[in-house]
Amino acid sequence: MRRPTPQQQRRNALLSQMESGIAIIPNAFQPRREDDPSRYTTWIYGLSVFMPDSDFWYLTAFPEPESVLVLIAGAQPQSILFCRPRDEEQELWWGKRIGPEQAQERFGFDACYSMDELDTRLPQLMQGHSRLHYAFGADAGWDQRVYQALNQLRHPKASRGGSVFPTETVDIRRNIHAMRRIKDAAEIDIMRKAVNISVAAHLRAMRACQAGLYEYQLEAELQYVFRHHGAWGPSYNSIVASGPNACLLHHVDNDRQMQSDELVLIDAGARFDGYCADLTRTLPVSGRFTGPQRDIYDLVLSAEVAAIDAIRPGRPMNTAQQTHVRILSQGLLDLGLCQGSLDGVIEREDYKRFYMHGPGHFLGIDTHDAGRYHNAQGEWLNYQPGMTLTVEPGLYIRPADNIPEAFWHIGVRVEDNLLVTEHGVEVLSADLPKSATDIEAIMRDGALH
Incomplete structure (x- = not known):
């Protein structure tokens, strides 16, 4: 059995602190270069380069944009990554992608899925959890995506039969930043x-x-x-x-x-x-x-x-x-x-x-x-x-x-x-x-x- 990576150990520690609920920790979501649709960017020396979100990097060391970490606490904790799928044409232009299958093995996740599946799977993953660990207000784009998933669960058809969904929000950054210190x-x-x-x-x-x-x-x-x-x-x-x-x-x-x-x-x-x-x-x-x-x-x-x-x-x-x-x-x-x-x-x-x-x-x-x-x-x-x-x-x-x-x-x-x-x-x-x-x-x- 492979020894857990430092990032796996940090994820496990964070899951223990959470006790219950689901956490969503997105990677950097920044304005895109007009000539490079595959990368989110920041600026150093006037050059446009991708810089991972610091909390996401701390917990994953996953180097690609358009990715998000989902943690599920409880009796059977899970660490799930959503990332870009392999794409031969895009990789020809912008470089090789890791892809979900390789990411799961290489970075020690319990499951990995394509980002194309996030909007479908996120409400399913949220269901059954009353607490959401997420940093609302940090990024409007991700906020909208999370609210969309929550709204699907709040719909009368989804909530029929007493379905449990997040009604309490905890800012996950407080836990992560205390660990990072x-x-x-x-x-x-x-x-x-x-x-x-x-x-x-x-x-x-x-x-x-x-x-x-x-x-x-x-x-x-x-x-x-x-x-x-x-x-x-x-x-x-x-x-x-x-x-x-x-x-x-x-x-x-x-x-x-x-x-x-x-x-x-x-x-x-x-x-x-x-x-x-x-x-x-x-x-x-x-x-x-x-x-x-x-x-x-x-x-x-x-x-x-x-x-x-x-x-x-x-x-x-x-x-x-x-x-x-x-x-x-x-x-x-x-x-x-x-x-x-x-x-x-x-x-x-x-x-x-x-x-x-x-x-x-x-x-x-x-x-x-x-x-x-x-x-x-x-x-x-x-x-x-x-x-x-x-x-x-x-x-x-x-x-x-x-x-x-x-x-x-x-x-x-x-x-x-x-x-x-x-x-x-x-x-x-x-x-x-x-x-x-x-x-x-x-x-x-x-x-x-």
């Missing part, structure tokens, strides 16, 4: 690969960086490494932000020519087998930090290192932000960029002029992965073993009359990817150097040019 061993292995590919890409960008290049040329170095090592591509549109662009939190135009006296902030990660990495390093374009650049860089790095050291299981998830704010605020006071007392700067939130974002986020199938940070009372939840997350303090100093000109256009962010363990954290991206001295050495000794 804690990564299993298979997920962690994939994320290690995504992070390692991203580390290699950042190292290549460090070695390639020089004055006169355009931001998009460093972006191309990143993309080359991503694809060369088998990643799907970037987890998100890569940020390569030089000079004043480094003070924009999500600069993605990447069209500016870099100058020798500037910093370039690179925020980029690979998506491998559906899972994301998200790393940031800030480099001196010339290969050496100026005095003010080094002051800001070392301050941000010290906040990041202290926050990583502070994260432990059982501590509240605002621990990293509290650490960032205290260290950055003291450093801004020391550099004369804030005035008054440390407690005053924090209470008045003066630091937000230079540090205006959060400490990081969950990481996984989505770059900002699923999972809650607060309980129902609004209190911070605690870090738990198996969580994967980013830590990413930054400082962004824009020109102003009361800011010394030497600090103008200095934007610095340092970001690593972490796994919370039983006793602390493992820095998954530890192989990517981040001290100013190490970065300068790589840019000096390992240059590609």
Whole structure:
């Protein structure tokens, strides 16, 4: 007997949580390309590519669009997939399809059917269940399809004789997202690969960086490494932000020519087998930090290192932000960029002029992965073993009359990817150097040019 796949184990766990009823978890349903009727699409780098729905991918790893997972809980739980049928003509144009028969064997479903049968079979599968686990409001197209099945069961002819059909709806995302917040061993292995590919890409960008290049040329170095090592591509549109662009939190135009006296902030990660990495390093374009650049860089790095050291299981998830704010605020006071007392700067939130974002986020199938940070009372939840997350303090100093000109256009962010363990954290991206001295050495000794 074959060992259950990680996705089968997750489906079984979800079925146990459901206890009763039927769940419907559709794959991505997005606008279609006019010239490609077989795929649903999203956009990366201006290119149209299919991206599976994250919850669907977590439970199936099934890679094709126009598919839906149906779970039936109870004494005899079932896991059923509907997917596209084999079609010789369509496959000639758009590539081979897996088809229901192969999908059932390959992905461990109890049954698989063609999507052509969904509207007929779905009411039959719903019948006898009083609870529907489905995320109404997430997608209007799927909502209409589910309502259509429900309306068939509500019809007087169908309900004659006391037939049971769903009258209670539960948002299935709450269960799935709670599961996704804690990564299993298979997920962690994939994320290690995504992070390692991203580390290699950042190292290549460090070695390639020089004055006169355009931001998009460093972006191309990143993309080359991503694809060369088998990643799907970037987890998100890569940020390569030089000079004043480094003070924009999500600069993605990447069209500016870099100058020798500037910093370039690179925020980029690979998506491998559906899972994301998200790393940031800030480099001196010339290969050496100026005095003010080094002051800001070392301050941000010290906040990041202290926050990583502070994260432990059982501590509240605002621990990293509290650490960032205290260290950055003291450093801004020391550099004369804030005035008054440390407690005053924090209470008045003066630091937000230079540090205006959060400490990081969950990481996984989505770059900002699923999972809650607060309980129902609004209190911070605690870090738990198996969580994967980013830590990413930054400082962004824009020109102003009361800011010394030497600090103008200095934007610095340092970001690593972490796994919370039983006793602390493992820095998954530890192989990517981040001290100013190490970065300068790589840019000096390992240059590609």
